Amino acid sequence: MSKFATGFQVRKSWDTAILALLAAVIIMASLTTENFLTSLNISYIFSNTSEITIIAFAMLFMIILGEIDLSVASILALGSSMLGWSYAKGAPIWLAIIICLVVGTVCGFINGFLVTKLGLGSLAVTIGTLALYRGIANGILGENTVNEFPEFWTSFGFDTFSTSFMPKTLPLIIFFGLMFGFLLHRTPFGRRTLAIGQSPVAAKFAGINVVKHKMIVFTFTGFMSGVAGVIYTFRFSTAQADNGVGLELLVISAILLGGVSIFGGIGTMWGVIAGVLLAGSVESWLTLQEINAQWRTIVTGILLLISVAAPVLVAKNKQQRELKALKS
Numbered sequence: 001m002s003k004f005a006t007g008f009q010v011r012k013s014w015d016t017a018i019l020a021l022l023a024a025v026i027i028m029a030s031l032t033t034e035n036f037l038t039s040l041n042i043s044y045i046f047s048n049t050s051e052i053t054i055i056a057f058a059m060l061f062m063i064i065l066g067e068i069d070l071s072v073a074s075i076l077a078l079g080s081s082m083l084g085w086s087y088a089k090g091a092p093i094w095l096a097i098i099i100c101l102v103v104g105t106v107c108g109f110i111n112g113f114l115v116t117k118l119g120l121g122s123l124a125v126t127i128g129t130l131a132l133y134r135g136i137a138n139g140i141l142g143e144n145t146v147n148e149f150p151e152f153w154t155s156f157g158f159d160t161f162s163t164s165f166m167p168k169t170l171p172l173i174i175f176f177g178l179m180f181g182f183l184l185h186r187t188p189f190g191r192r193t194l195a196i197g198q199s200p201v202a203a204k205f206a207g208i209n210v211v212k213h214k215m216i217v218f219t220f221t222g223f224m225s226g227v228a229g230v231i232y233t234f235r236f237s238t239a240q241a242d243n244g245v246g247l248e249l250l251v252i253s254a255i256l257l258g259g260v261s262i263f264g265g266i267g268t269m270w271g272v273i274a275g276v277l278l279a280g281s282v283e284s285w286l287t288l289q290e291i292n293a294q295w296r297t298i299v300t301g302i303l304l305l306i307s308v309a310a311p312v313l314v315a316k317n318k319q320q321r322e323l324k325a326l327k328s
Helices: 003-032 037-048 050-064 072-087 093-118 121-139 151-158 170-187 187-197 202-205 209-234 247-257 267-290 293-327
Strands: none
Touching: 003 202, 003 267, 037 050, 037 267, 050 170, 050 187, 050 209, 050 247, 050 267, 072 093, 072 121, 072 209, 072 247, 072 267, 093 121, 093 209, 151 187, 151 293, 170 187, 170 209, 170 267, 187 202, 202 209, 247 267, 247 293
């Protein structure tokens, strides 16, 4: 059996396991925490994972390609800072939003250029730009904050529809989820993404422009980080340089929990959505249990280690069993 076939079977098993684990967490949390299944808390889970989900939709393609972007939270902060700065300087709010999106797109393009054109590793590049973009954000706003925005936009960030518990941002998230899910699972672009992740050399010989494809994915990841920057700014009604600190780890954790291989070539949109909901549900459960932030961070780290190690261990175990079957 090929490495890809083995990985595909492991991924399907992992998707099933994540869905089962999500159901178990919801059941256990509802039994042990009185307010877990209330409409208010469900709204909180959706709202609190908004930016993570938005970035994860694009980062999914990045990790399937075998690359990574650790600068997404810094891009969010830089876009947010530019949104607040430009609005404070008199720009109309619609123009400030566009500036945020353009900043995110340019940052993603720069990351892609450094990786694809200069041949640098994405891990090293985005560690550098993580500091660079955050530093620029600090240079723009310093310790200042901008927290006066039009009520319509701030209500979009954190309010729910009057007749339900759904946040107003949820239709936007559903739109992007359907769009990126269709792109990955139903278009040549998605098939090329999976092919490059499985073997960049084979993909190149098959006629795929690997450099161009990676540039598009890096640029789109920057754009989606800009979208997350807009949502984050309005949800907290604050533009400041330290917005989104540590968010990149939550994004990566959710994606890997969703069964996406850190080595590339394997992943589904549905798994990522389940991973985001699992991470958000665990966070909410611990918060309602009044577990302090340090322990919640430890739990996030444990989930990240499990999501990286478990599929690899399962795949190795499966291969060993197959070898033993062939020898017997």
